[in-house]
Amino acid sequence: MTAGVQWTRKDLLGLKDLSVDEIELILDTAKSFSEVSQRDVKKSPALRGKTVVNLFLEPSTRTRVSFELAEKRLSADAIGMASGGSSMTKGESLWDTIANIEALKVDIIVMRHGSSGAPHRVSNYTHCGIVNAGDGINEHPTQGLLDIFTLREIKGKIKGLKVVFVGDILHSRVARSNVWGLTKLGAEVVICGPKTLIPWGIEELGVKVVHDVKKAIDDADAVTLLRIQMERQNETLFPSIREYASTFGLTLQLFKRAKPDAILMHPGPVNRGVEIEGALADSSQSYILKQVTNGIAVRMAVLYLLSGALKNE
């Protein structure tokens, strides 16, 4: 499907910039890597001799662990750096941190940062490949890719699927990456939440905004729930968790409005009883843990493609 497409970027900053061919190349590459994690010896030599730094300047567990495993399964030398243990708490600027990492002859920096655009800004100043592992409220491309990968794996296609996102879209980099990717691949994307949690003018990106969660999930092929990001809110955007849960929380009962074979996804962490009823999270239609597994393959694919492009430079 993606024969002949060559990966030329040294960075993966977001799905906004990628072409359909590039997205499909990553997905196809991930498919071949997903087999590695099934083996007894979960190891591929693809990144042997490469050094990857995981620069996580914002709290993260699942993404960081997923990247670390992806790097190790590719035989890369991986080092973790978190904000708490780094010189940035001593006042070092991000630019100096990146310059120092580059001076250590590192090939790829996986970067999580609380400020939108931070990886975009540093990518111009370093020869290292930059993988955006989440920047502010902007993008989380590998999460978007693994969501799309999971969807494609189960549904066999993306084009024409109705994919619904319910929750805090305003603060969600996961939703933004999904919107960019899914609209490019021809899905019908529906966004649902109170007006206060929907970014201005998002319809212009080719998505439909529906405020009634029942209508939103009618005949959906997939529903992704997003948690309320309390840590990013410094204003009142909804009256109470209780009202949010009662109006936008998804239950098994409500989920029946979606197609019978609809799948439920969640980028985590899950807040049971808020955006999702526990029983639904544990139901057979829930692919939350499948997403986690697929995350490793997608991240392996991204690291592999980037390192190839770096070699070509």
Add this chain to the structure above:
Amino acid sequence: MNKLNGQSLKNLLIKNARIIDPVNSIDEVMDLHVQSRKIVKWGKNLQSDDAETMEAKGLCLMPGLVDLHVHFREPGYEHKETIESGVQAAIAGGFVACVAMPNTRPACDNAQVVKYQMERANLLNFNLLPAGTLTQGREGKKISEMAEMKASGAVAVTDDGNWVVDSGVARRAYEYAATYGLPVMTHAEDPTISLNGVMNEGIVSTKLGLRGRPNASEDIATARDIELTRLCQCHLHVQHVSTRGAVDMIRRAKAEGLSVTAEATPHHIALTDTEFVKYDTFYKMNPPLRTEEDRLAVIKGLEDGTIDAIATDHAPHALEEKDLDIEKAPFGTIGLESAFGVVMTELYHGRKWKIGDVIRKLSVVPSEILKKTNLGRLKAGDHANFILVDLDLEWCFEQKDIYSKSMNSCFFGKKLKGKVLHTFVKGFQYTL
């Protein structure tokens, strides 16, 4: 750092310049004679046996520019700018007078700071016009000592970046300012709406995943201030108008006869929020760059007289501050050195403005708003405060053109047409 040295004018005859002065209705190729730093006269074929002559054929001589809005950061933030470096930037841009905003540390909220700034500028032979604060410490609570500040030379009052949110305090502060005939300069923005926005709220901010500041925060503040102007009978000067809504409201207020004036910046005239695509903090300013629709409304406001003046909002910040995360980097762009070129490029060349209208917005009207009638026009017997410019010189704005202590310009790499070549301030000549 670049440095301009001024030469005190003893006896200079400028030959064959196209002298343009809207106030005196002059637009003619003539000579102008300066002696002992003062303009003696202008006219055709002036002769002087002992004067040094300067050939200015092909150049325009016009009143020096007057900027209603600069940040010179002294005292308190000398790592960004000093009065000396700010004056250098002003002179490099053709400005002979600047209104310095009071967001210094300590804030310019008392006569002592006003005097300090004036003394510093006097040593540099520059027309620095301090603005005092509206409220003490720019805290929006207690009225500042405006009477004393005015007696010491303050030309206006403003809390600049801190709009007085409490309308009751604002009402009394505006009334008090009106007592002393001090214009109230307002940075009309409701911070409770702007909150943590880093750019204009719109489709561009949505695409970039950045929090925005909607037009409404400026529109609401402008509406309130216009109503307070009606109540307090003060002179309201709306700073850096950036929204189409604010332009409309100011237009209506003027039609109703309220004493409202307004300014727009070169960057709001020339740029829109699409500049933000690379997450470059040099485009982070407040008010933010808006949409094309807003930009065109601002230009229309300038053209129909709704917006009286062009002011730079020259806001220097150190590079290491601008290099911070987008949310933490301070707002602002420097603007003095590029202003004339940008305005000429966008309005004179781009929209075929008459040169007299450019001078009105950059010099004549600002001096009238400040009631400084020694500026904004040529006057025999007064200090030489004028500029010599090439209307058609094409140049590219680069780091080497900066005289400010800070480098945060949103116009790097911009191709400009029209350039200041000589600035004459208080009888000193500076050659670029």
